[in-house]
Amino acid sequence: MPRSWVWLQLLLGWLPVAALFALMFRMAHGGPASDALFMALQLVLTAALLGIAVYRFTQRVPWPHPLRLGFAATHALAAFVYALTWFVLNVLIASIVASILQSIDHGSFVLALAIGPGWGLPYIMLGVWLYVMVAGIAYANGAAQRSAQIEALAARTELAALRAQLHPHLLFNALHTVVQLIPEDPQRATRAAEQLAAILRTALSEQRDVVALSDEWTFVQRYLEIESLRFGERLQLVTTIEDAALAALIPAFALQTLVENAVRHAAAPRVEPTRITIGARRADGDLVVTVADDGAGASAADIETGAGTGLKRLRERLLRLCGSAASLEIESGAGRGFRVTLHLPQRELRAALALADGDHV
Amino acid sequence: MSDAAVVSALIVDDEPIARAGLRRMLADVRWLTCVGEAANGRDAIRAIETLQPELVFLDVQMPGMSGVDVLRALTMPPYVVFTTAYAEHAVAAFELGAIDYLLKPFGAERLHAGLERVRAALGEPRAALLERVGEAFSRGPMSRLFVRTGRSIVPIAVDSVLWFEAVGDYVAAHVAGSQHLLHVALSKLEERLDPQRFTRIHRTHIANLDHVVAFRRQLSGQLVAELRDGTRLPVSRAKAQELRGHARML
Numbered sequence: 181m182p183r184s185w186v187w188l189q190l191l192l193g194w195l196p197v198a199a200l201f202a203l204m205f206r207m208a209h210g211g212p213a214s215d216a217l218f219m220a221l222q223l224v225l226t227a228a229l230l231g232i233a234v235y236r237f238t239q240r241v242p243w244p245h246p247l248r249l250g251f252a253a254t255h256a257l258a259a260f261v262y263a264l265t266w267f268v269l270n271v272l273i274a275s276i277v278a279s280i281l282q283s284i285d286h287g288s289f290v291l292a293l294a295i296g297p298g299w300g301l302p303y304i305m306l307g308v309w310l311y312v313m314v315a316g317i318a319y320a321n322g323a324a325q326r327s328a329q330i331e332a333l334a335a336r337t338e339l340a341a342l343r344a345q346l347h348p349h350l351l352f353n354a355l356h357t358v359v360q361l362i363p364e365d366p367q368r369a370t371r372a373a374e375q376l377a378a379i380l381r382t383a384l385s386e387q388r389d390v391v392a393l394s395d396e397w398t399f400v401q402r403y404l405e406i407e408s409l410r411f412g413e414r415l416q417l418v419t420t421i422e423d424a425a426l427a428a429l430i431p432a433f434a435l436q437t438l439v440e441n442a443v444r445h446a447a448a449p450r451v452e453p454t455r456i457t458i459g460a461r462r463a464d465g466d467l468v469v470t471v472a473d474d475g476a477g478a479s480a481a482d483i484e485t486g487a488g489t490g491l492k493r494l495r496e497r498l499l500r501l502c503g504s505a506a507s508l509e510i511e512s513g514a515g516r517g518f519r520v521t522l523h524l525p526q527r528e529l530r531a532a533l534a535l536a537d538g539d540h541v
Numbered sequence: 542m543s544d545a546a547v548v549s550a551l552i553v554d555d556e557p558i559a560r561a562g563l564r565r566m567l568a569d570v571r572w573l574t575c576v577g578e579a580a581n582g583r584d585a586i587r588a589i590e591t592l593q594p595e596l597v598f599l600d601v602q603m604p605g606m607s608g609v610d611v612l613r614a615l616t617m618p619p620y621v622v623f624t625t626a627y628a629e630h631a632v633a634a635f636e637l638g639a640i641d642y643l644l645k646p647f648g649a650e651r652l653h654a655g656l657e658r659v660r661a662a663l664g665e666p667r668a669a670l671l672e673r674v675g676e677a678f679s680r681g682p683m684s685r686l687f688v689r690t691g692r693s694i695v696p697i698a699v700d701s702v703l704w705f706e707a708v709g710d711y712v713a714a715h716v717a718g719s720q721h722l723l724h725v726a727l728s729k730l731e732e733r734l735d736p737q738r739f740t741r742i743h744r745t746h747i748a749n750l751d752h753v754v755a756f757r758r759q760l761s762g763q764l765v766a767e768l769r770d771g772t773r774l775p776v777s778r779a780k781a782q783e784l785r786g787h788a789r790m791l
Contacts, residue, residue, distance in 0.1 A: 348627040351627070352626035352627040352645055352646060353556070353626040353627075353645065355645070355646040356556075356559060356562075356626060356645035356646035356647070357556065357558050357559065358646070359562070359646040359647070359648050360558050360559055360561065360562025360563075360565075360646075361558060361562070362648075363562075363565060364558075364561060364562065364565065409558060410556050410558070410559075411556070412556070412557040412558070413557075414555075414604075448602075448604060449604050449605065450604050450605070451580075451581045451583070451604045451605050
């Protein structure tokens with residue numbers, strides 16, 4: 181967060197307090213509006229300056245889990261010290277201002293406000309209230325920052341999970357295919373083993389959140405080559421990927437998630453051949469990716485409740501990377517196949533890529 | 542069974558390369574003859590009914606109908622060897638039901654090693670396969686486990702097991718006077734036991750509470766479970782508290 185933004189936040193936080201004080205002075209004591217405003221600004225400015233110390237203090241005393249009595253006692257003492265310091269500081273300022281102005285009227289007015297009969301206690305109470313406000317905001321701020329860090333960590337874990345979802349289901353069946361091919365067709369066996377190794381290398385080591393479609397497509401093609409060996413004629417592929425689209429950006433493993441879903445949920449459970457159509461094109465600067473199959477499909481209720489943690493995870497990643505600018509649309513119904521269309525805004529993905537690059541430097 | 546007799550076999554797998562590979566490997570086995578192939582569950586049932594093979598290699602994960610479903614649909618199943626890739630739960634079930642299986646990937650050597658056992662077992666009496674599959678793949682706790690002793694398969698009533706103990710990759714089931722080894726992880730076994738009766742009292746022990754006569758605290762402070770036959774099993778600190786409640790109810 182830039183520094184100027186912090187100051188703006190502080191200003192926005194304290195100005196209403198100053199306005200409230202000014203209003204209260206006017207109502208309680210009458211007198212000229214300028215005096216009330218001056219007094220209010222003075223009180224708020226000193227409170228805000230001392231507030232910086234409170235902010236620093238909260239960073240040194242982290243919020244305990246579970247809440248401890250010692251923590252409350254520490255803050256009670258600190259609140260009293262804050263309030264007393266604030267009060268004494270304002271009395272000092274008031275007397276200095278009075279002596280400078282040499283104006284008995286003004287001086288006595290300010291002093292009366294500051295140290296008038298019985299005014300000490302309300303000031304202390306007001307000071308404690310201000311302390312609670314500042315400390316509360318400070319802790320809330322800390323919590324928000326921590327949750328942002330946790331979110332970033334979760335995103336990284338998410339990518340790891342995405343990579344992991346490949347291994348077990350694919351690996352052993354693919355290895356069996358390779359083993360069976362060795363005596364039958366050593367050349368195909370070798371090629372299949374190489375493709376499998378390439379898939380695993382990418383799956384195990386991909387650190388980027390956003391990649392070029394050309395990279396993603398290479399990975400998906402390897403995966404499809406292995407699955408085609410396994411499924412034989414049961415898997416039919418139609419691809420329409422525009423050359424212009426290959427340079428566009430896509431979240432890593434996004435296309436893989438869609439294609440793998442089609443293979444696992446449409447082709448695998450079906451005895452009849454299943455056609456999977458994969459398309460990618462540019463539209464108004466966006467990348468539009470479509471993966472469709474003519475499998476059993478799913479009803480809206482099934483999609484809502486269970487269908488694919490893969491899609492759910494992808495949706496969450498899109499939201500995190502692109503906000504509401506990206507979309508994932510599902511068209512399906514029982515017996516009507518399954519069609520997913522991704523709209524990937526390139527501006528947001530470029531920004532995400534730049535951010536990630538900054539992280540690594 | 543004499544060496545001259547040739548056993549007829551059927552291959553069931555949805556992957557063409559897997560079928561071709563198995564057929565090729567079986568061609569080297571002289572006491573077997575491959576009488577057919579099927580690519581899915583429905584075709585498999587039809588082929589088994591018409592061809593009447595003595596032995597079926599049955600893939601577990603297939604479109605439409607799993608290998609286990611195929612077996613359940615048969616009234617008089619032939620000898621079955623399941624084949625499966627990654628499927629943790631299926632593997633645990635196979636082990637607990639003493640059901641023959643081959644884990645993919647497998648080549649000729651492992652196939653032949655597996656077939657040696659199958660050949661020996663083909664003529665032996667054995668607990669009915671359907672029963673074992675039914676028990677092993679049922680939902681909820683198992684009532685019987687099946688163990689191999691020599692060439693035969695013996696059912697063990699789960700209730701009669703005093704305690705289970707993890708021993709390396711195996712679990713030892715202690716039944717009065719003897720013990721049987723199951724090739725399964727303790728945690729996988731635990732999922733298939735009645736939690737009202739069996740409790741994990743220790744990282745490496747599951748005790749049958751029906752056979753526990755007392756929980757005693759030793760001088761060292763360690764809590765132990767004493768069984769009917771006098772065996773004392775250690776109880777982990779974490780479990781001790783919870784178990785004291787059970788002990789009072791006994």
